[in-house]
Amino acid sequence: MKYISLQNTNYKKTFREAVLQGMAPGNGLFFPEHLPQFDTLFFEKARKLKLHELAAEVLWPYVSDDFSRNEIDAITQEVFSFDIPLKQVEKNIFSLELYHGPTLAFKDVGARFLSRCMQRFAGQTKKRVLVATSGDTGSAVAHGFYNIPNIDVFVLFPKGKVSKLQQKQFSTLGNNIQAIAVGGTFDDCQILVKQALGDEKYRHELGLTSANSINIARWLPQSVYYYWAYLNLPQQFNKLTFAVPSGNLGNLTAGVLAKHSGLAIDRFIAATNANKVIANYLENGEYKPHSSRQTIANAMDVGNPNNFSRMLQFYNRQFNMLSAHIEGASYSDSDILGWMNRCYRNTGYKLDPHGATAYASLKETDLADGEAGVFLETAHPAKFIREIQDKIDYEVDLPEKLVNLMNKKDELVEMEANYDTFKAYLVNQS
Numbered sequence: 001m002k003y004i005s006l007q008n009t010n011y012k013k014t015f016r017e018a019v020l021q022g023m024a025p026g027n028g029l030f031f032p033e034h035l036p037q038f039d040t041l042f043f044e045k046a047r048k049l050k051l052h053e054l055a056a057e058v059l060w061p062y063v064s065d066d067f068s069r070n071e072i073d074a075i076t077q078e079v080f081s082f083d084i085p086l087k088q089v090e091k092n093i094f095s096l097e098l099y100h101g102p103t104l105a106f107k108d109v110g111a112r113f114l115s116r117c118m119q120r121f122a123g124q125t126k127k128r129v130l131v132a133t134s135g136d137t138g139s140a141v142a143h144g145f146y147n148i149p150n151i152d153v154f155v156l157f158p159k160g161k162v163s164k165l166q167q168k169q170f171s172t173l174g175n176n177i178q179a180i181a182v183g184g185t186f187d188d189c190q191i192l193v194k195q196a197l198g199d200e201k202y203r204h205e206l207g208l209t210s211a212n213s214i215n216i217a218r219w220l221p222q223s224v225y226y227y228w229a230y231l232n233l234p235q236q237f238n239k240l241t242f243a244v245p246s247g248n249l250g251n252l253t254a255g256v257l258a259k260h261s262g263l264a265i266d267r268f269i270a271a272t273n274a275n276k277v278i279a280n281y282l283e284n285g286e287y288k289p290h291s292s293r294q295t296i297a298n299a300m301d302v303g304n305p306n307n308f309s310r311m312l313q314f315y316n317r318q319f320n321m322l323s324a325h326i327e328g329a330s331y332s333d334s335d336i337l338g339w340m341n342r343c344y345r346n347t348g349y350k351l352d353p354h355g356a357t358a359y360a361s362l363k364e365t366d367l368a369d370g371e372a373g374v375f376l377e378t379a380h381p382a383k384f385i386r387e388i389q390d391k392i393d394y395e396v397d398l399p400e401k402l403v404n405l406m407n408k409k410d411e412l413v414e415m416e417a418n419y420d421t422f423k424a425y426l427v428n429q430s
């Protein structure tokens with residue numbers, strides 16, 4: 001399997017090259033040259049598989065030029081080592097809980113897979129991963145790469161602007177993970193990372209790379225849990241709708257990939273918060289990016305989703321075809337709070353603000369007889385509701401993983417948002 005650039009389809013790379021490169025020139029996203037097809041026989045056999053075995057089957061066609069079967073088996077066994085339960089919330093509504101990994105959010109899946117791929121591709125050469133974070137990505141990447149030999153991770157975050165819990169998640173690990181508190185905003189952090197990665201000679205000398213969410217190795221493994229949900233659904237259902245809390249559309253487009261490989265998904269709902277570029281696009285075909293708006297589902301505060309071009313590619317840029325498979329929905333903060341409380345009152349199930357948008361979209365759509373609605377619960381409620389606890393009718397205990405974390409000591413360096421300082425620091429660390 002080769003990967004083409006969506007900016008220039010003559011530009012083709014192997015999986016290995018695409019992973020190490022991250023993006024094609026001109027900010028082109030990599031996309032599989034053809035889509036593997038799974039047939040009925042595959043799905044019959046797949047029912048007997050464990051999650052990590054299923055992951056190896058689904059991912060094998062994408063990586064078979066660069067990994068041996070043993071390697072992908074080993075990688076998927078490490079990556080998919082936590083549960084992804086499908087819980088029935090109502091008669092025809094299910095929650096796919098993607099938050100049982102180390103940082104309690106779905107990004108663990110992609111970050112862990114990327115780290116294992118990079119480790120194998122980097123071999124004996126030292127790599128340094130730079131990541132700017134406004135909170136969630138930093139922790140998933142830090143944990144994904146924790147203790148991976150020969151790879152150091154530098155997490156840049158705006159000092160005093162991420163939650164205490166989020167900061168603890170990447171600043172207490174130590175070893176190969178270094179947290180850097182930058183005196184500035186998230187954008188300042190991102191600029192420092194871009195400057196370093198754009199510094200060709202220096203990037204090469206220090207083996208600098210990014211763990212960006214559009215990296216093909218973060219994107220592809222996310223399609224696995226759509227198969228898993230389908231296979232775990234009670235068999236009386238004969239139609240399936242997935243509702244996906246969406247920001248950059250990585251998660252949603254990974255589901256669309258599964259559908260285009262033969263998985264029987266009837267439709268998708270892209271559920272968003274007040275950042276409704278995609279919901280608007282799906283309604284009227286006009287794509288109007290804007291700067292992001294702050295909401296209580298902050299991991300979805302995206303005004304210009306960076307996987308949009310992948311979404312178009314599946315439908316050859318035909319809006320009519322695309323909008324026949326994917327619907328949009330958007331919710332204000334007060335809508336989200338309302339649905340969180342209503343869901344708890346009616347079912348006892350505790351949503352987080354991100355999953356709540358997707359749950360709401362299923363409640364507001366018509367589910368036919370025999371149709372199941374599955375929403376992706378992308379984060380553990382404890383991770384996000386502390387900030388809005390006074391507006392929620394329920395409490396959520398901090399999972400043990402997080403309680404232990406709160407007692408650990410942060411280790412970080414502080415730095416001004418200045419490229420020369422950052423560069424000198426990195427050179428000094430090498």
Ligand SMILES: *Cc1c(COP(=O)(O)O)cnc(C)c1O
Nearest residue numbers: 246247248249250251299378379
């Ligand atoms: C990142 C994130 C999202 C959005 O996922 P995309 O792939 O960017 O659309 C939704 N929920 C949570 C909790 C997240 O961390």
